[in-house]
């Protein structure tokens with residue numbers, strides 16, 4: 001099959017599909033894309049926000065918190081303490097599967113109702129509230145996918161590091177081993 005130029009259904013710009021792309025789509029048995037590569041990338045990235053943080057209030061205790069979700073989302077967002085507490089029951093959001101509706105339609109409806117945790121943080125966190133997908137950090141700011149760091153800022157991902165700024169994919173940096 002020859003290269004084809006298509007119009008993106010989203011941004012309405014032209015994009016090209018090459019012969020080897022068509023071969024690949026045929027191999028994995030999916031139709032050719034209707035969105036351009038950039039719009040497809042944006043769609044993939046919005047599914048999992050981790051680096052844009054918002055000030056919101058917890059949907060349960062009302063405390064002002066930092067969250068990876070904007071205040072306008074349709075589902076409740078709970079602070080980490082509330083989400084991990086016994087103050088709410090996840091099972092209360094359960095309902096029977098409806099075989100006359102599609103699975104993804106029902107999954108979408110469910111995801112609009114079930115509370116979500118404001119930030120993914122765990123372990124011993126100290127003075128590191130502006131972090132996400134992070135555990136066991138001390139005195140850190142705006143680091144993501146980050147574990148066991150101290151005095152680190154503006155980095156992604158970063159692990160077991162100390163006194164580091166503006167790092168991309170850093171491991172055990174700034175740490176002296178004896």
Ligand SMILES: [Zn+2]
Pocket residue numbers: 008009010011012013035036037038039040
């Ligand atoms: Zn597009």
Ligand SMILES: [Zn+2]
Pocket residue numbers: 058059060061062063078079080081082083
């Ligand atoms: Zn709360």
